[in-house]
Amino acid sequence: xxxxxxxxxxxxxxxxxxxxxxxxxxxxxxxxxYLGLKxxxxxxxxxxNRCPVTRRRDKLRHLLYAHxxxxxxxxxxxxxxxxxxxxxHIRHGARRKLKTxxxx
Numbered sequence: 473x474x475x476x477x478x479x480x481x482x483x484x485x486x487x488x489x490x491x492x493x494x495x496x497x498x499x500x501x502x503x504x505x506y507l508g509l510k511x512x513x514x515x516x517x518x519x520x521n522r523c524p525v526t527r528r529r530d531k532l533r534h535l536l537y538a539h540x541x542x543x544x545x546x547x548x549x550x551x552x553x554x555x556x557x558x559x560x561h562i563r564h565g566a567r568r569k570l571k572t573x574x575x576x
Contacts, residue, residue, distance in 0.1 A: 479559045486562035
């Protein structure tokens, strides 16, 4: 059974801000990227537990959506009893460990 994906008002604001930041209204490539992000979010209706839990709060999960030049994390929680995915926040960036070769 599919889960219902709901987007909180905070996440809606994040999406609206992001739309403006990447200039999606005037760039076909940016609009394609943005629509891909929304599609990735809606795909959480199937297998929402496939994404890892966050480091600090084990009740939250994060979907990493990265297609150059942008990388974003979608923070969400799965409400098993209600068969619902609640998207809470969308934040810029992904962390990765630096290698010695990155510093040269």
